[in-house]
């Protein structure tokens with residue numbers, strides 16, 4: 001482990017999301033619904049120097065392992081990130097990011113006139129395209145600003 | 154028809170479309186033969202925005218099939234005003250009726266309701282989204298006047314917000330049609346529609362000037378440019394004038410050109426065009442009834 005990485009302390013059990021594109025760490029936390037109210041210990045490194053990426057962000061969450069749904073959405077915002085599940089200070093598992101075919105209930109539709117924004121009992125559904133996502137209800141395509149449309153409860 | 158619901162023209166294959174148009178032609182030729190086809194059928198009408206014409210057309214269609222309709226009334230007079238969700242209202246009306254027709258201002262409304270009801274649902278317009286029954290009557294009119302294959306069609310006006318245009322463009326990708334889109338720069342086809350047309354390998358060109366393509370067109374489909382799309386009154390008038398047609402505009406057109414319009418028109422087509430061989434827009438409006446009869450007939454048939 002290099003000196004740089006020591007800036008963010010080791011965790012015992014939980015998840016390390018590494019190699020996040022610089023500047024995206026807060027979006028990653030938003031996807032995971034982590035705002036501190038859950039009581040988890042969270043360490044965030046922003047613009048950490050990295051051999052591989054020049055600068056990167058890194059997020060370490062004590063006591064939380066990511067679900068596949070969460071990993072799926074992460075892949076849209078931080079496709080180059082790596083995810084290590086830590087148990088007893090050791091990397092127990094590496095999760096790979098694969099783009100899902102669809103994302104259900106995580107993003108909100110940017111179209112204000114979409115039925116998913118109308119207080120109806122319906123979850124958002126987005127089809128994942130090569131270069132964005134598309135609302136299955138109103139067909140609006142979201143390309144550059146996916147992170148801005150993460151529905152935070 | 155293998156479909157439980159008709160949500161978008163995109164779900165229709167060429168075979169589906171031809172089945173509806175063939176049935177509509179049979180009905181057109183002998184309406185009386187279909188007069189008691191659906192004597193016990195009740196059609197539930199849920200119109201969340203006023204669209205008297207579309208509603209009348211559905212009411213006429215079910216009555217000519219021997220059935221009847223129930224109507225939830227205006228939004229102001231119904232439970233919607235008390236805050237009931239669309240999902241709940243639709244489920245209640247579906248309990249009274251054998252099929253539902255939905256018109257709603259939100260995009261995706263019909264798709265959502267389709268997941269909640271188990272009677273056939275016909276989307277009669279969802280916001281700027283889809284209006285597939287309009288598309289079918291447009292296709293019927295095109296087939297009767299110009300044929301659907303080896304077709305060169307110009308679609309002109311508000312291509313950005315005009316849902317009839319989007320549905321029609323999708324449906325035409327099933328046929329050997331060259332589509333020319335003519336609009337001011339600010340009202341070009343939206344990205345999602347262009348994406349789909351591109352994906353389905355459609356033969357599509359975009360223009361800002363009708364003169365570039367008019368002489369080669371078999372059909373010119375004109376739509377209304379709405380005043381509310383423009384912040385500035387003068388700009389609206391300038392643009393609307395440029396994308397309207399009269400006899401002078403049509404001088405360069407082929408003698409066989411068919412001019413269509415989903416109606417109501419404001420002044421996109423001068424009334425002097427009405428009495429010419431070009432005009433097919435009143436026939437187009439009339440075709441709404443046999444086409445909706447055909448659709449209801451096939452969808453109810455599929456339920457049995």
Ligand SMILES: [Zn+2]
Nearest residue numbers: 109114135138
């Ligand atoms: Zn949407």
